Amino acid sequence: MTTTFGSFVRAKREKLRKQDSSFSLRRVAARIGVEPSYLSKIERGDHKAYLTEEKIRLLATELGEDPDVLLALSGKISKDVQEIIRRRPELFAQLIRDLKKMPDHAVLRIAREVRDGKW
Amino acid sequence: MTTTFGSFVRAKREKLRKQDSSFSLRRVAARIGVEPSYLSKIERGDHKAYLTEEKIRLLATELGEDPDVLLALSGKISKDVQEIIRRRPELFAQLIRDLKKMPDHAVLRIAREVRDGKW
DNA sequence: CATAGTATGTAGTATATAGTACACATAGAA
DNA sequence: TTCTATGTGTACTATATACTACATACTATG
Structure with a gap:
């Protein structure tokens, strides 16, 4: 499939x-x-x-x-996502690699906290 | 410059x-x-x-x-970073957009906590 | 059954990407 | 001075990307 x-x-x-x-x-x-x-x-x-x-x-x-x-x-x-990474490549490339092995729910939790302005 | x-x-x-x-x-x-x-x-x-x-x-x-x-x-x-995003596009594309406006130190803090296995 | 609409096959096009090959002029070292 | 290495200009190439144009064959409906 x-x-x-x-x-x-x-x-x-x-x-x-x-x-x-x-x-x-x-x-x-x-x-x-x-x-x-x-x-x-x-x-x-x-x-x-x-x-x-x-x-x-x-x-x-x-x-x-x-x-x-x-x-x-x-x-x-998406070009807009690429552009965000391109502006701070060390930061984002590494973060994404670190998030690679995390389960969805953990990534979602981070995303939620980011959106809630917890940082 | x-x-x-x-x-x-x-x-x-x-x-x-x-x-x-x-x-x-x-x-x-x-x-x-x-x-x-x-x-x-x-x-x-x-x-x-x-x-x-x-x-x-x-x-x-x-x-x-x-x-x-x-x-x-x-x-x-980087192709490996693209691949990570492509595998979970809704999750990562949105997270990256949410992180766009955050200052470096905040993104770094998340990265550090992710690496330290806090999630 | 005619015909309108539908999917598809073939051929051709333009631009972007990722180079090579080779000649040339010049600057430095022997 | 001779030779070697250096940077650059020009021309050419191959593949990928992103399509159009048109002909053909099928399918469904009035």
Whole structure:
């Protein structure tokens, strides 16, 4: 069950299509601004077909999915996140490596405390 | 004083060269495995010249600099850090955005507590 | 059954990324 | 002075990324 960007998008689009016929490949392609043949390639996992961050964000909005998740499935990290790390690389690169082995709930706890202004 | 990848590398290399003549552009280029003309372009900031992460790491080792800093100056994020974020994108992308406005000492404190196994 | 809409295959394009190869002019050391 | 090493300019290359354009075949519906 290796979820790829393509299979993930196709599955979600087909699901939405059951309720709403405007979720055909052609119509969705038009809404995000690419040719249908290209979205077709992407959904089928053509290794020479990629979307830019901008189009992935539009697609995420269309499908009601988290843009960061779709970007990740496409092998990308959001530009704004990259920029934050690039500005303080020693600090962030090391912190992320340290957080690597922590379970989700621990990372979430840190995130919550950060948001609550506990620091 | 906009520090670019090129100016940073050139400055550090020239500094090392004062003590050790093996830090000529040609010799360093040979050690990291690129043509001297190419390293020359890079040090002068040619916008069509880039090094791969691998060569940037070799260069960082040569110059005694932090690889993450050199990568950042080249507009890149280490592949291992990208991979960590890609595996848990909702969690990490959001945490990094939340940490954006925090001062270094606060981020450092979190990093220290994470390393000390406080979580 | 006609036809509108749908997915897909093939070919081509533009720009970015990551270099090599080689000639050239100059500065330093023997 | 001769030779060696140095930095740089120019031209060329290959692959990745991010698409368009168009033809074709299928599918569903009025």
